[in-house]
Amino acid sequence: DAMVIQNPRYQVTQFGKPVTLSCSQTLNHNVMYWYQQKSSQAPKLLFHYYDKDFNNEADTPDNFQSRRPNTSFCFLDIRSPGLGDAAMYLCATSRERLAGVYNEQFFGPGTRLTVL
Amino acid sequence: AQKVTQAQTEISVVEKEDVTLDCVYETRDTTYYLFWYKQPPSGELVFLIRRNSFDEQNEISGRYSWNFQKSTSSFNFTITASQVVDSAVYFCALSEAHAGGTSYGKLTFGQGTILTVHP
Numbered sequence: 565d566a567m568v569i570q571n572p573r574y575q576v577t578q579f580g581k582p583v584t585l586s587c588s589q590t591l592n593h594n595v596m597y598w599y600q601q602k603s604s605q606a607p608k609l610l611f612h613y614y615d616k617d618f619n620n621e622a623d624t625p626d627n628f629q630s631r632r633p634n635t636s637f638c639f640l641d642i643r644s645p646g647l648g649d650a651a652m653y654l655c656a657t658s659r660e661r662l663a664g665v666y667n668e669q670f671f672g673p674g675t676r677l678t679v680l
Numbered sequence: 681a682q683k684v685t686q687a688q689t690e691i692s693v694v695e696k697e698d699v700t701l702d703c704v705y706e707t708r709d710t711t712y713y714l715f716w717y718k719q720p721p722s723g724e725l726v727f728l729i730r731r732n733s734f735d736e737q738n739e740i741s742g743r744y745s746w747n748f749q750k751s752t753s754s755f756n757f758t759i760t761a762s763q764v765v766d767s768a769v770y771f772c773a774l775s776e777a778h779a780g781g782t783s784y785g786k787l788t789f790g791q792g793t794i795l796t797v798h799p
Binding site: 652 | 713715717722723724725726727730771775777784785786787789790791792
């Protein structure tokens with residue numbers, strides 16, 4: 565089945581120790597998104613890729629970076645995790661149906677990050 | 681700027697009751713899309729419905745139905761004969777279609793409604 569896969573499902577890191585979360589998709593969607601979701605809050609968009617074009621949200625901290633080496637994979641790098649970065653990180657994909665018109669987003673199961 | 685408001689933070693019902701989750705939105709765009717997503721305890725956001733701003737027809741899918749009213753900027757979601765498996769957080773979301781396609785399908789979420797269905 566076509567899907568969005570995130571690894572690992574649970575990640576524990578130490579304060580200040582870099583961590584990478586991965587996302588892969590078999591949907592062949594051209595847009596990929598990374599969201600941060602803290603407890604009892606709505607998902608918050610960090611950035612997205614339209615094909616290889618990277619788009620950062622204005623309030624996304626510099627501590628967060630992303631890479632998309634090909635259509636199928638996207639990585640979220642947290643350079644120096646702080647206690648406030650503990651959250652669920654959700655990857656999503658979408659397809660541009662027509663110019664400027666996008667289908668619904670399909671989400672992966674998320675990676676729950678704990679910072680010690 | 682766009683905004684989505686889900687006034688109900690938590691709803692608790694007994695199995696087989698009907699329940700309606702409210703969603704009110706704000707946008708300046710004439711073309712936009714509305715969504716509902718379900719987030720069960722496992723954490724994955726599950727897509728339920730996508731509706732464009734030009735289609736005000738109500739939709740029914742099994743026990744789920746949606747009522748879209750542009751006049752009141754509302755897109756409410758009703759679950760008929762609720763079941764314990766319906767327990768989850770439900771998010772309403774909005775995506776604008778800016779001229780030139782610069783929105784990239786970005787979603788603005790409401791704060792979510794926690795639905796608990798008791799046996």
